[in-house]
Amino acid sequence: xxxxxxxxxxxxxxxxxxxxxxxxxxxxxxxxxxxxxxxxxxxxxxxxxxxxxxxxxxxxxxxxxxxxxxxxxxxxxxxxxxxxxxxxxxxxxxxxxxxxxxxxxxxxxxxxxxxxxxxxxxxxxxxxxxxxxxxxxxxxxxxxx
Numbered sequence: 001x002x003x004x005x006x007x008x009x010x011x012x013x014x015x016x017x018x019x020x021x022x023x024x025x026x027x028x029x030x031x032x033x034x035x036x037x038x039x040x041x042x043x044x045x046x047x048x049x050x051x052x053x054x055x056x057x058x059x060x061x062x063x064x065x066x067x068x069x070x071x072x073x074x075x076x077x078x079x080x081x082x083x084x085x086x087x088x089x090x091x092x093x094x095x096x097x098x099x100x101x102x103x104x105x106x107x108x109x110x111x112x113x114x115x116x117x118x119x120x121x122x123x124x125x126x127x128x129x130x131x132x133x134x135x136x137x138x139x140x141x142x143x144x145x
Contacts, residue, residue, distance in 0.1 A: 030076040030089075031134070033122050039142050040096055041117045042069030044108060049131050064129055067098040067108050069118060069136070077122065077134055088124050093133050097125070100138035107141055117142035 031038050045068045051061035071094050079089035098118065100108060120136040 030078045031122055032078050033080040033124065037119050037139055038122050038136075039117055039119050040069055040071070040075070040122075040136060041115065042071040042096065044068075044111050044114060044116050045070055046112055047131070052128065061128075064131065066131070067100060068132060069096045069098065069116070070094065071096065072115075075134070077124070080124075090124065090133050095132040096134045096136050097130055097132040098136050098138050104138050108138075111141075 031040070046065060047068055048063050048065040051063045052058075054060040074091075075093045075096070077090040077093070098108070098120070118136060118138060118140075119142050120139045123135050123137065125131075125133055125135055
C-alpha cells in the first residue's frame with residue numbers, strides 16, 4: 001500500500017524532526033553545572049560594579065571588582081537536577097564571572113585582555129555579588145589549545 005503525504009504536511013514534519021535534532025545537539029554542547037569541571041575560553045576582563053547603597057539602617061556595600069571571561073560565542077548551561085541550587089538553564093551567555101582563590105590573582109592579573117582557558121566548577125548566579133548569569137569557581141589555567 002502506498003501512502004501519500006501532502007507536500008506541505010511533509011515539510012512541517014521534516015522541519016519538526018530537524019528542530020528536535022538541532023535542539024538535542026545544542027543541549028549536548030551546553031555546559032553542565034554538575035560533574036567534575038568545565039573548561040571555558042574567553043577574553044579575561046576585570047570589571048567593577050557599584051555596591052548596594054545604604055538604606056534604612058543597612059550599611060552601604062563596597063563596590064565589587066572581579067574577573068570575568070568575555071566569551072567568543074554565546075554559551076548555554078543545562079539545568080541541574082531538582083533540589084540543586086543550579087536548576088536554572090541558561091542561554092545566550094556572553095559573560096562568565098570567575099571566583100578565584102587568593103593564589104589565582106598572580107595568575108590572572110598578567111593575562112588581562114588576553115584569551116585564556118580556565119578550568120573550574122560552574123554554577124548559576126545566585127547572590128547580589130554575582131554580576132554575570134554564570135559563575136565559575138576557578139581551579140586552574142589550562143594550556144593554550
